[in-house]
Amino acid sequence: MRPIDLAREHGLSAQAIRNYDEAGVLPPTERSDTGYRRYTPLHAQALRAFLALRRGHGHRPATDIMRAINRRDSEAAYRLIDATHLALHTERATRADVARALHSLSTPIPPGTTRRPLTVGELARRLDVHPATLRTWEAEGILHPDRDRVTGYRHYGPDCVRDAEIARQLRRGNYQLSQITRFLDALRTAGGTAALTVFLDAWQERLSTRSRDLLTGAAQLDAYLALLDQRDPEAIADR
Template sequence: MGQNLQSGVRLRPIDLARGHGLSAQAVRNYEEEGILPAATRTPNGYRVYSPLHTRALDAFLALVPGHGHRTAAKVMRAVNRGEAEAAFRLIDESHAQLLEDRGTLRAVENALRDLGSGAPEPGATGATFIGPLAHRLGIRPATLRTWEQAGLVRPRRDPRTGYRVYDDADVRDARLTHQLRRGGYPLEQIAPIVAQVRAAGGLEPLRSALEDWHARLAARARSMLSGAAALDAYLRMRD
């Protein structure tokens, strides 16, 4: 289907590029990567695109904000190979990740409520060591040491053994850091939030971060809807 010119419209790479704010080289690269169906060629070897390619590029660019460049490219390659089911599976996986991220956000909000109410941190049973805490969080001990270097957790040292000892506040900070890292926040953004949580009445920065997180998830969900509509339009034209 990608080899057919539709409605007699013939587009050069620059024509397709200008309509999408891209360079002609970007369009050629997308074709070579399988994101666009193969172009027809003139006797002189020049590429000729059609409205089908316009719709394919529309779909790819609409998919990127919600699914990311890598997944969007995989979806388009699958469609162009005639493997629609594989493309749908990739989209399903993105939606599943979005749902998981929403669950993570709820977990952080629950942690905020616990911190604000003075409720004990779930699972906190007194002092613990780096191995058990890493196991509880599902991370490596090296990750906890990195967080310590960034000032996100501040375990004390056992004067006799030199081992790190994490009290309830340290466990709380580690859990909070873990949740925010899963939400996509870099360590430098988490540090001031944890510092404020440690201070009396310092939860407002975390509330602000959660509001931003809500907004980003909502924007991603809307982008997924837009991407689905554009991909459906492309599939209909291919059919």
């Protein structure tokens, strides 16, 4: 097969196929007497595997996975795959934690109940963070505590405590401070539980889509490995 034959199935250009070949995504390619690349069904399946892996893992990890497989370093490939699954598992847990932290938005305060503002030390102990962390979050626009008019001390009311709890969970999920600031700003602007529901539902949909993409990538990669085994039985021992 020619590069265009591989490209046509996926709506790619022949140059894209050559680029993937040079990047090590495809297995070694034979050339004709005139120097043209000769592709086989094995190369076609390698391309399918890469494109499927890319949807779930991202371009760079998918490239690294295929390179590892093509050099018979399946252990390195499996570590890369495991890392993506671990990151997705962590993000799924983070979403659940954020949902719990945000639950106060839809939970009415019982009549006659008041929530005393917390001091910086009290909030730090509640979140198990250093007080300096809270001041950093304030500088980043994540928190907006009130100030005592006499002493100047910070006071963290219910909304501020909620925002701090959200920030803690998102940080545990490796979200950057700038990302947390944008999210909280959007939540404050939208207001209400409807915005919360939309956010959490969209997040869950992204997680589910990525999980399905990872399954599809695994299936295509398994098909590629099966072809490699048929071509070179010694490769089985390497895995």
